[in-house]
Amino acid sequence: MARKKGRDISGWLIVDKPAGVNSTAVVAKVRWALDAKKAGHAGTLDPDATGVLAVALGEATKTVPIVTDALxxxxxxxxxxxxxxxxxxxxxxxxxxxxxxxxxxxxxxxxxxxxxxxxxxxxxxxxxxxxxxxxxxxxxxxxxxxxxxxxxxxxxxxxxxxxxxxxxxxxxxxxxxxxxxxxxxxxxxxxxxxxxxxxxxxxGPFEAENGVAFDRVDREAREWLDTQVLPLETGLADLPMLRATPEGATRIRNGNPGEVTTGAEWGELVWVSDATGPVCIGRYQGGMVQPERVFNL
Structure with missing residues (x-):
């Protein structure tokens, strides 16, 4: 029997990992509990270590390098x-x-x-x-x-x-x-x-004291876990946010440079939003953003 694909759910579930379980097992449990189509984590913790394990879901997996690079x-x-x-x-x-x-x-x-x-x-x-x-x-x-x-x-x-x-x-x-x-x-x-x-x-932007205890991932209903999932853009807190024009957002979603209404330093890594939410991560180029990762939300 083929495994069902799972839900299209995007965002971050921050787990306060206990000792005695590895990071891969935490991600697998979160994916199962939320019936998520795709999941990954931003930075391994040793099995004996505890604390923040940021689990990315769906389109948030495209932001994992940003959180991994953070302090x-x-x-x-x-x-x-x-x-x-x-x-x-x-x-x-x-x-x-x-x-x-x-x-x-x-x-x-x-x-x-x-x-x-x-x-x-x-x-x-x-x-x-x-x-x-x-x-x-x-x-x-x-x-x-x-x-x-x-x-x-x-x-x-x-x-x-x-x-x-x-x-x-x-x-x-x-x-x-x-x-x-x-x-x-x-x-x-x-x-x-x-x-x-x-x-x-x-x-990065995630704190252990705000994380979900790992045993709750096992025992809580999916509806409750859904309320603990943070928006995708939470992982982009360290990047400047620029606003795309409607036409710019369309171009960016098609993989092309798009116009933005706010600015940053030339070549700076930024994330772009429009009225519907996050559009992409990309490089600012004088009134335009060249997308590097486009979000399909």
């Missing part, structure tokens, strides 16, 4: 004294240390991990190595050296410190691994370290 905030705890295979508490301990840093030493080290930094992803990560996922190779015991990648860290702040652990908050750009921060900070301090707890408190 994100993580609240996490680092346990000192051990480094693990996964750089978090789920892995096996591979190195240990009796050294413990003071709060002042932790504070002083944080400057090394802010601004433009280079970061080596954890061995257990989705990074591809010669076409294969690093975590698959790591599970097979393959030793590998992953290349360092650039990361923008807006801020890294010590919230509190104990003898054996420290709680921190990091705001960073796309592609950041908190587990790598914990590992490298532990090495910098000479005490070793790994993530013991990790929560994404916000991602």
């Amino acid at each position: 994100k905030c993580y609240d996490f705890t680092v346990n000192w004294g051990a480094e693990t295979t996964t750089d978090d508490a789920s892995g096996q301990v591979v190195r240990q240390s009796d050294a413990r840093p003071t709060a002042a030493e932790v504070e002083a080290a944080l400057a090394n991990f802010t601004g433009d930094i280079m970061q080596v992803p954890p061995a257990f990560s989705a990074v591809k190595v010669e076409g294969e996922r690093a975590y698959d190779l790591a599970r097979e015991g393959v030793e590998m050296e992953l290349a360092a990648r650039p990361l923008w860290v807006e801020s890294l702040v010590l919230l509190n410190a104990g003898q054996d652990s420290a709680r921190l908050e990091m705001v960073c750009g796309k592609g950041g691994y908190v587990r790598s921060i914990a590992r490298d900070l532990g090495r910098k301090l000479g005490c070793l370290g790994h993530v013991a707890h990790l929560r994404r408190t916000w991602s």
Whole structure:
């Protein structure tokens, strides 16, 4: 029997992901619960991590790169004294240390991990190595050296410190691994370290405190879940919004440059609306917008 296609529903359902479930499973459950034709997410969370998982539905999947590129905030705890295979508490301990840093030493080290930094992803990560996922190779015991990648860290702040652990908050750009921060900070301090707890408190325009608890996705009626779906344009909050003329909107929907009544910087990425709602994401070109992604709403 062929699977039915599902509903044409577009928007965002923000899930407060619990520990113990992976991001793909959350998306699958949301898609099933809402009977959505299409769904995806804007930024993976580790299975043991909690917090914001922004699930895009329908035409909102075209805005996923915008949210993925936005800043994100993580609240996490680092346990000192051990480094693990996964750089978090789920892995096996591979190195240990009796050294413990003071709060002042932790504070002083944080400057090394802010601004433009280079970061080596954890061995257990989705990074591809010669076409294969690093975590698959790591599970097979393959030793590998992953290349360092650039990361923008807006801020890294010590919230509190104990003898054996420290709680921190990091705001960073796309592609950041908190587990790598914990590992490298532990090495910098000479005490070793790994993530013991990790929560994404916000991602772009979405906040965990406004998210739907994952267990409610399972038990609530579809009619209630429908009321929790945010408009597609919620994910475009960081982009300038321009208004299309009626003729411009028609041209844009056909994939052509269209006229807008408001302006932006030449070449700036914007989103365009008309009286019916979002029309496209595109580049502003002096009174016109060249569409890159057109919405079929």
